[in-house]
Amino acid sequence: MYRALGRPNLWLLPALALVLLMIFAVLFDNGALLAPLLGEAAGKTNYLHEFFHDGRHLLGVPGH
């Protein structure tokens, strides 16, 4: 798959990384992604967790 049609699909790895990052942001992040921006406050405010909160519960990932 990585070399489908004989030439390497150079965009495949970055694309997969982006997909994983998106899944992490929506379902699992608890402040780590915003820490570079917000510093200490990222863990306390936990914006992504709070914004995606209902989705995390309804999509079935473990929560509080």
Add this chain to the structure above:
Amino acid sequence: MLGTYLGRGVAAGLLAGLAAGVFAYFFGEPHVDRALALESGNAFNQVVDRPTQRLGLVVAVALYGASVGAVFGLTFASLRERMAAPDDWSRSLRLSAALFAGLFFLPFLKYPADPPGTGDPSDIGFRTVVYLVTVAVCAGAVFVAWNVARTLREGGTGTPARQALVGAGLVAVLAAFFFAMPPATSPAGFPGDVLWDFRMSAVGTQAVLWAGIGAVFGALCERTNRKGTA
């Protein structure tokens, strides 16, 4: 070609994710609200208000849909030649059913979705790892079952014998695995009707998502195929 399938997967996933998000907004949110009302005694970090969280639900399901749509497109591209189904529409529907089972429904049987107020925040890291391991094992088991079924078919085993054997094998393996894994959180004392309604809406959301991905992706493939032969 890989890029084409990836693009179709993302498009199908985004569209189906929006539909599933709207479904969850109308059929899941009421039960989240009931659960939160029960929980109101707890001090809860409210940096985002409820209307924004309801909007966040639709955004979350749509983005999740686009992500798993990408995975769907790449999986379809790499397995297409080996699938027995006669056309892309049937291949797409079968793959979406397999991924619904492997990535959501089989893990759900052991660790069902829980409404707010049932889990212990102190061990969420452990429960998350356990859940991800379960998703990986269930998806892997579905993939192995499909491979075994393919080998048996090519070896000439009849359909009833093959399907009974592979089905029983999958059940036995997953039963042993579920038995070995730590028990799910007990929602002790949580009202059973709210729990049931919430879980049904969670299953409904995923059913809308995966049926939508299978149908939209299949339709996109068939449209191009028709153009190609016309």
